[in-house]
Amino acid sequence: MDQRSAPIYEALERLRAERIVHFDVPGHKGGRGNKELTEFLGEKCLKADVNSMKPLDNLNHPVSVIKDAQLLAAEAFGAHSCFFIVNGTTAAVQAMVMSACKAGEKILMPRNVHISAINALILSGAVPVYIDPGIDKRLGIALGMSVDDVKRGIEENPDAKAILVNNPTYYGICSNLKEIVQLAHNHNMLVLVDEAHGTHFYFGENMPVSAMRAGADMASVSMHKTGGSLTQSSLLLCGENVNSNYVRQIIGLTQTTSASYLLLTSLDLARKNLSLNGKEIINRTVELAEYARKEINSLGGYYAFSRELVNNDNIYDFDVTKLSVNTRDTGLTGIEVYDILRDEYGIQVEFGDLCNILAIVSAGDRAMEIERLISALYEIKRLYSREPAGMLDYNYINPHVVYTPQKAFYSSKKMMPLKCSKGEVSGEFVMAYPPGIPILAPGERITEEIIDYIFYAKDKGSLLMGTQDMKLENILVVEG
Structure with missing residues (x-):
């Protein structure tokens, strides 16, 4: 295929030249219906914000220009197939987990995953088996997945359907992806890679190995983070052992039916730019x-x-x-x-x-x-600067899991003061955003260490979210 081509962008340019009269959505009618928005974003941008129509294909059932753009992206990234995602990499991560695991099936993963992965467990009913990533005490960060720990997790859970790997982590830490893939495949498990921060692995020199090159089955790639596309645009890459038609159906469960052509075009042009430059x-x-x-x-x-x-x-x-x-x-x-x-x-x-x-x-x-x-x-x-006395030296607390995220999230719950919640089981999330890695997830035991951490993070100015109580003075805990 010709990586100099950008099928969606070219189709939009052809449409613009045809001067079509629009009696369809969006209602701003190329910007004429919202002058202030047009002045802010520009007339060309508003005219490119159009609805799905035959010349522009349909993201949920691509047969022409979107299909071609996804094929070009698959080739550029060395994948068997590729899906454009306009609901952020959150939707791509959720599609990976929900494609690989059904309710009650196990998935191995590190606990320092993005909240989107645990949300996928709530939606799907899959059961997490957490692998402790370990902590660098000097840096206070969770690390990658040790091959020995993965091997032990596989041996103890031979019925698990998949392994989810963060690669790279937010901080740049990478795991031995090739060996993890080989281990998993030897035990008929799929490997899913949250590669949100690794778009550049596919195009740079002397980069850590990319998910597709390592033989992973699926990878979610945030093109907007380091690939140059617009915020909220992402890719889901699939290997040859994945039923891509089934994955497309799973994506359709959560992704919008009104895909933004601004986001789609940005993916198309970002892929072209990365392929060429x-x-x-x-x-x-x-x-x-x-x-x-x-x-x-x-x-x-x-x-x-x-x-x-x-x-x-x-x-x-x-x-x-x-x-x-x-x-x-x-x-x-x-x-x-x-x-x-x-x-x-x-x-x-x-x-x-x-x-x-x-x-x-x-x-x-x-x-x-x-x-x-x-x-x-x-x-x-x-x-x-001041003396570092009294500072916490970690960003990760190994959880004590009591219930699955889905069971805890949908259980009967009661509200109580966070400071009095020691020993209870959380019914909701607490996380600092960014990076969006939960301090506490539904189904996990609330400990004194976690309570101290949350109050320390609040005091230092971290943006904490996930609880119904916006001030995070109270927390929902599982009753019984």
Whole structure:
């Protein structure tokens, strides 16, 4: 196939030239019905926001231009088939889990998964078997999946249908994906990869192995994160052993029937750009990230970590495009540095947690902006650093699972003060967003350690969500 082609984009351009009179949705009629929105987004953007019609195909049953665009993407990513997702990578993760597991069937996964994976368990009724990813005490982060732990999990649960792997994690940690795939396939289990932060693995040089190259069965890829498409657009990649027609039906359970052509076109053009220019784009990204890492480490107090962490076990590889910076030696939590960068220096990083910040670097950044970040971190250390006494040194707590997420979520529940909930079983989520990894999930025992962690995170300024009580003073617990 010709990777220079962009079938959806080209179809939209043809449609625009035909000057069709529209008596269909959307009601803004190419922007004429909403002047302020048109002035904000631009007339060309509003005219491209159209409804499914024969010349533009239909995402739920693609037979022409969307089908061609998905085939091009499958080829570019080395997949057997590909689905365009417009409900975010959340929908792609849920489709993977729901395609692989039915109610009551087991799935092996690390507990530091994104909330979308646990939500998929609530929707499907699949039963999680959590594999402890381990913690780096210095960095306070959960790591990857150890092959030995995966092997043990398979041996103890030979009836499991699938294994879900985060690769890379938000912080750039990668597991030994090839060996995990081989282990799983030897036991007739599918391998699902949450590859939300790994789009660039398919196009850069000297990158960690991609899910499709490792032989995984499905991978969810956030094209909007590092691939250049619009926010909320994503891909679901499938290997040759997956029934793609069944996967399409599963996607249809949760994905909109009114797909945005702005999102679809952005996926089409982002794939084209990566196919033609990906190597140069990723090389430039690595160059900027490595320079920033070196300079930040020279400041003292911060630790911008990289491949020196690799231990060929639960840190099998590292994504060097990730500018993850540990802040503990400055006496400041990551969320405190995050807030100061935004409020006082006009710099927005991806997130701050209790120990780290993450700055997303891409070829779209400029050297002067990298220098501005480095200078700001120096100033923050000079003005705000303090002794790190009393700081928490972890971002992950290994859970005590009492009930499956689905059973707990749909059970009879009662509200009670969080501070008095020790020993109860949670009936809802508590998580810091970003990154969206639950501190507490439905069905897990509430411990004193978890309560202390939540109040500490609140005090430091983390955005905590997931509970019905928006102030997170109370929590729903399972009755009985």
